Amino acid sequence: MIIIALLFLTACKSGRVQEAPQIMNLSANPTGTGPGLSLEFRKGMAHNHPSFVLWAEGMDGKYLQTLFITKAVGTSIYEHGDPSSGHWEPGEIRRPASLPYWAHKRGVKEKDGLYVPSIENPMADAYTGATPPGDFNLSARFDKNPPPKFRILFEINQTWDWNKFWTNNKYPDDDEYKTSCQPAVVYMATVDMNDGVSAYTMEAIGHSHYAGRTGELFTDLGTLTTALEIVNNLTVNLE
Numbered sequence: 001m002i003i004i005a006l007l008f009l010t011a012c013k014s015g016r017v018q019e020a021p022q023i024m025n026l027s028a029n030p031t032g033t034g035p036g037l038s039l040e041f042r043k044g045m046a047h048n049h050p051s052f053v054l055w056a057e058g059m060d061g062k063y064l065q066t067l068f069i070t071k072a073v074g075t076s077i078y079e080h081g082d083p084s085s086g087h088w089e090p091g092e093i094r095r096p097a098s099l100p101y102w103a104h105k106r107g108v109k110e111k112d113g114l115y116v117p118s119i120e121n122p123m124a125d126a127y128t129g130a131t132p133p134g135d136f137n138l139s140a141r142f143d144k145n146p147p148p149k150f151r152i153l154f155e156i157n158q159t160w161d162w163n164k165f166w167t168n169n170k171y172p173d174d175d176e177y178k179t180s181c182q183p184a185v186v187y188m189a190t191v192d193m194n195d196g197v198s199a200y201t202m203e204a205i206g207h208s209h210y211a212g213r214t215g216e217l218f219t220d221l222g223t224l225t226t227a228l229e230i231v232n233n234l235t236v237n238l239e
Helices: 002-014 071-075 100-106
Strands: 024-028 036-043 051-058 063-070 077-082 089-092 136-141 149-157 185-192 199-201 203-207 231-238
Touching: 024 063, 051 071, 051 100, 063 071, 063 100, 063 136, 071 077, 100 149, 149 231, 185 199, 185 231
Parallel strands: 024 136
Antiparallel strands: 036 136, 036 231, 051 063, 051 149, 077 089, 149 185, 185 203, 199 231
């Protein structure tokens, strides 16, 4: 008992009493008539309110549907989007470098030539939500039955994460690059609904274009550092 008390007092004095991590529960498209799945997201050391999207595509690489996207990218309305009053207020900003691999896969070109959703043509509320501050579990449903075998993809991006390769003066005249820094990272898992497996770990397969001008996937991850530490673990579970 004395030893336990001493350990507790030591922890209190050092401020190292650890609390259980808070896990937010999210839901998307609950009225969908297709099968459901869940995503377990556990943040990494570099996590700091990133934008992200979860979607499905066929084994041929063709886009099937978006399952969830953070609301700012899904609507182009950002909390710090309008400085016209002298201080930042919510407003529209076009951010093509945010999640460009998903945006080009989706293939909806807006009037301004960009592939990210706009105020006039936003993603439906059923598929959007606020950016979770940390760990979360997301439950989502398909609109209809997907093919028996398909891919689940997850793209994530976080601003102000420069490193020795992706420096703040690498493309000094490219404003879109400056809003992205290290480019978005893409994760993937292949799901086979007939293989008897219910849980799939998603792996990083590449990064997007640094300014979002193309839908190309760059498979060399050697230039990325903290961008690979936004996520610690991503697990897809079939419901």
